[in-house]
Amino acid sequence: MQQYDLENGYLLIRAEKKLFAAYQTLYSNADTNLFYDWQMRLSDTLWSDNGFFLVHNNQKLGGAILHKNEVLFPFLIPPFCDRAMFYRQIQRALLMWRDPDSTELFVRNGLDADVEILLTLGYQRTARSRRGMIRPTDHYDVCLPAGFYEKPVxxxxxxxxxxxxxxAYKGGINEQVFGPLTEADIQADIERLMATNTSDVSSLVYDAKTNLLVGACLAGVDPETVNCFAGIGQVGVLPQVQNRGLGIYxxxxxxxxxxxxxxxxxxFVTVGNPAESLYRHLGFIPGPCFTQMRFQLA
Structure with missing residues (x-):
């Protein structure tokens, strides 16, 4: 069993993969991908041999995957709750093991509870926080608002x-975070939906007077989706026809x-996107927020 001395009696002990996966799945309490599936949650970490427990006085305090200059899938084990101490020790390990040519350290998919602590340790956000949202599918008797018509995707x-x-996204959070979409991005999205014969879940809405495409919703079942859950990948309405019920439709x-x-x-939605209030209004419940964080070395 490999172990590494840190400071003041803290140790990092390399974990057996299956044991680490079970601890991380249960104690992270963060199904950020909304898998709702035990085996898939376990598989999140089984790919790596670099899962470690932070230990003090023979007591497991938490764990994480440490991969080169990155921290992934961090968690604490109750009753230990000192997240600042946890990250100080994890950062100490990264500084010892990192690639000497690397000038940055990263925490991938840090949870909301970690963000303020990481900021005090000198980390910076590399992107806005995001979260998944989910709700059951159901039958709805819906009618396209007057003055519009649809075509298949x-x-x-x-x-x-x-x-x-x-x-539709211009000047908003999506544009700031992801930049402009390309034809290739959309083509790839549509091809994934067609691979499962679920592209009919999507919508293209046109103005009946101008024949202009004014609304789009790309939705269906992705071939790699767990539990055959459907998903909405993109949804947007031109500014000049917003607030006319097209998004809800x-x-x-x-x-x-x-x-x-x-x-x-x-x-999935970027935190702060006004669309989140619409999704909540339509019955979607939020999953945990996650954020990417970076530490710049001197």
Whole structure:
């Protein structure tokens, strides 16, 4: 059993993979991907041989995967609750083991409880916090608002959809965090939905007077989705036709169509995006927030 001395009696002990996976799954209490699946939660960490327990006086206090200059899947083990001490010791280990050419340390998918502590230790956010949201699929009797019509989603529409969504997201959090979407991004999304024959969950909405594409919702079942959960990947409406019920219509339609394929619908949202209030209004419940953090070495 490999162990490494840190300071003041703290040790890092390399963990057996299955034991580490069980501890991390239970004590992180953070199903950030909304798997709702024990085996998939375990598989989050089974890929790595670098799971470690932080130990003091023969008592496990917490653990994390330490991979080069990164901390992944951190957790504390009750009754230990000193998150600042935990991260100080983990950072000490990273400083000893990091690639000498690296000038940065990272905490991947840090939880909300960690952010303020990491900021006091000199870390900075590399992106806005995000969270998953989920709700059951169900039957809804929905009608497209007057003055609009629909067409099926197709790969040939990828450029037009990307242009629409970039206009819908312009100046908002999505644009700030992810930058503009490309035709290739949208084409890949549509092809994944077509691979499961669930592209009918999506919507393309056009203005009846101008024949202009004014709303899009890319939704369905991704081939790699756990538990066959459906998902909404993109949804947006042009600014000039917002507040006319198109967003609500497209999401309720997605929930109704997805009912025949999946028990639940997931999506991910950047914290602070006004769309989150709409998702909550439509019955989506939030999962835990997660954030990427970076420490710049002198």
């Amino acid at each position: 197709s790969v040939e529409q990828s450029a037009a959809i990307a242009n629409l969504l970039n206009q 497209m999401i309720l339609k997605a929930l109704s169509k997805a009912y025949y394929y999946s028990p639940a619908m997931c999506l």
